[in-house]
Amino acid sequence: MNRFSPAVPADEYLSDSNVLLYLSDAVAQLLDHKEEYTQFGVIRYFAEYFSSVKNGNHVLFREFNYIRATPHNRASFVRVFWRCYRQIGKSGDLLSMLEYRSLLQLLCPDFPVELVQSAARIVLMDDAIDCLMSFSDFLYAFQLQFYYQEFLDSVLLIYQDLLAGKSPNTVIVPTSTSIEQLPSVAAEEIDKEEQQQDGVETSTLAQCIDALCDRFKHSHPSRSCMKEVLEQTDRVSYYSFLMSLAKDESINQTIGALPSKAELLIDPEMDQELDKLIAQISVSPSSNSSGSAVGGLKEVQRKASPRRNIHHRRRIEVESDGSTEETDSSEN
Amino acid sequence: MADKEKRRSAVPPPGMPAGKATKSDGDREFLSQAGVGELLRGAILKMVEARSDDPIGFLADHFCNLASVTDTGTAGCSSGCGEEEQQLNGGTMCAGAQEQQLLNRALWHLRLAHHSQRSAFSNNVRVAYDLLNLTTPRENVGDAPEGPDGSSADSPTEGVEGGGGVSGSLYTHTLQCLCSEGGVPASTSAPLLRCLHCHNHEAVPYDVFRYGVLTCAVFSDYIRQAQRLYAEVCSPDAGPASRALGLAVLGTLKEALETSQGCDANCCVNANNKACLEANVKAIRYLEASAKISPYKLAHVMVGGQTQGPGGNMDAKEFENEAAELFIARVKVVS
Known part of the structure; x- marks a missing residue:
């Protein structure tokens, strides 16, 4: 006050x-x-x-209209999503866009697929949309897309107009909805091939975005961040611009829902719980049968990699030595 | 206002299924029966009065506080209500714990509005005073109205039992809490508290209570400003400011305070009668005083101070103490 x-x-x-x-x-x-x-x-x-x-727990299991109603609700939902599925990031699993949608729908039953698609496009640079994505990549892209949805839709319209060669001064930005956006996305995909590499001139885009910010009251990323991102190259495509924004730490801090990328997967409490669980599962049968020295060695291995899930763990016990990522993936 | 509440609630928000027209009458009845309109109106009024930066947090605290007041005996707020979480079992709770509870609630009310929002602050002081008055063992608590200025000034030494005022120890404790919450270190606030001191066995009348609380609130603000002033004077990486500079700034501050004196700190106790007459004189003095501490004047003095004056340095604590002394010298001592 x-x-x-x-x-x-x-x-x-x-x-x-x-x-x-x-x-x-x-x-x-x-x-x-x-x-x-x-x-x-x-x-x-x-x-x-x-x-x-x-x-910020109020958004759990609420309808989509409520979740997106205020910036606080959006940030809360991103945070809830992160806290619920952080373990996926730890186990290093890669998931597809549809799998992320399913996870989101467990928290919000009517979560629309379009928004998940848009987030996936940012991660995959609008290319091969059914590729697998890591949790943290998806999370930060999702945060950007969900939190600034209206603003990004308008930026996309401007971008498309610039691509089509229209004068930026005549750009009219309607209060866009995802329905309006859909046909234009489809249109863009048609002539994507030749324009993808080129993108638009960053200086022109920066001007248009600046003008757009004047009309948007609050919900846009800070001008200085966007300017900084745009100044790095001469030409930029829409999705590589968004990817840079998604990775921008100061934008992440402004939203305030997620920690920095380095701390994203640190969760000592959950690790402890998991360690306890794993100890309960594996110690009771093995301690009777095997010798103490071998058992002790296994304990060390378990402690060393608490992030791997139980399924992997079993396999490690069968194999002779502590396995690595490569052996796992070759078996799959 | 109550009508407005109902009308608003009758409109289904975006996420709700349509076709509730038939139910709306029942809903209306339910809401009025449960007193929801009244409850929300009170909450909104409180919130608008306080203009908190975090209205959601304010409402959460407000309702938690209300809940802990109304249903004494049932379990506390089960999630996230912080300090209010303890139960309030009036009968079974020992006196000390109950006193602490009331003190917490009183402090909560005092925190609601900044003292510059005078009417809101005065209301809250009154509520806090009445709350603290409850700790004295009496039968008919809730409604023991005392005139806003009358109180029981004629029997200040009657003691705690009469319920004629807040006990001195509780009063002192409240002021201590206010100062430490305001970010004032205990060593700085101790001399002030000595001025405002009442004996533990005394019953503190409302006027004295209000004076004490207001002085502590203003003092906390003043000390924060003084700390900021020091931060301005010393450059962040060059260590403590030079003594000459510090003294020059303090001298200007003192001069300004002297100009405005006569109606400054003790504005509430005996100014009531003469308030109208003095209003104009006061305003002129304040203008003069603020001119004396204007950035231009201050810079002028600082340039002068840099060239002459005593050598050596002045650290933050010393500056703070000096500034506090200037303030405390102008506080009317509570006898």
Whole structure:
């Protein structure tokens, strides 16, 4: 609270903060589940509701319209997604776009496939969309696409106009929706081959994006970050631009949902839990049968690689020495 | 306002299935029965009054606080309500714990609004005072209205048992908490607290309580500004600022404070009657004072200070203490 800032009118304060949206959602939820919630008291219900909004757990299992309703909800959902599936990243598994969609739909049943596709396009540079992607690549691309969706849609329209050779000054940016976007994406794919390598001139694109930012109130990546990314090359394609934005650490920090890439997979609590579980599973049968020295060696191996899942672990025990990535992949 | 609530809730939000028209009457009835409109109106008013930077966090705290007040006896907020999570079992809880609980709630109210939002702050001080008054063992708690200025000033030594005011020890404790929450180190705030001190057995009337709380709030702000001022004066990597520079800045500060004196720190206790007459004089003095500490003036003095004056350095703590002394010298001592 800064007493030197001019007083904001009450209605402006309320509309800026999205707080009315949460209040009306809270009432709607209360009405939908009257019996469940009222036995603890209405006040207690509101306390729980707003605590969960504050903690970011409120988006779990909610409908897509709610999840995307506010920047806070979007960031919360990205965070929930990361926390739920961090172990996938640790085990190093690569998944396809449809598999990521399934994971998302476990958290939000009506999560649209278009958004997952867009995120996959960023990772795969709009090429061979059914390739497998690593968890962290997908996660940061997904974050960018989901959090700044409206802005990126507009940038895509500008990009396409520039590709088609239209003057950037006449570009009209409608309040785009994903439905409007679909045919244009299809159109782009037709003449993709010759234009993919070229892209557009970064200076022109930077100008257009700057003008676009003036019209967007809040939900765009910071101008300086985008400028920095665009200044690195002379020509850029839409998806390589987005890829650079997705990897940009300061944009990630602004959104505030995910840690930096280096810390993305560190989760000591879960590691401990897994170690405990694995110890329970494997120690009980083996400790009876095998000699103490061999058993001890196996324990060391287990501790050394807590990130591999149990399936791999069994295989290691069968093989003679501690296996490496190569042997695993050659067997598959 | 209550109507507005209902109308809003009757409109299904985007994610909800349509065709609820038939249910809406039942819903309306349910909401009014449960007092939801009233509850939300209170919450929104509080929120708009405080203008918190984090309205969601504010609402979460607000409802948790309400919940812990209303359903004493049931389990605490089960998730994420922080300190409110402990149960509030009025009857079974020992007196000390109950006192602590009330103190926490009172501090929470005091934190709601900045002291510059005077009417909101005054309301909150009143609420906090009434809360703390509850710790004195009495039967009819909730409604013991005391006039905003009257209180029980005629029997200040009657003791804790009467419920005529907040006990001195609790009052002192509240002020300590306020200062430490405001980021003022205990060593800096100790002299101030000595000025505002009441004996532990005394019953503190509302006026004194308000004066103490307001002074501590202003003091915390003042010390923060002083710390910032020091940070400006010393260059970040060149170590402590020179003594000459520090003294020059403090001298300017002192001059400004002297100009505005007479109606500064003790603005609330006895200014009530003469307030109207003094208002104009006050305003002129404040303008003069702020001119004296304007950036131009300050820079001028600092240039002068750099060329002459004592040598040696002045560290942050020393500067802070000096600044605090200037403030405390102008605080009216509570007798």
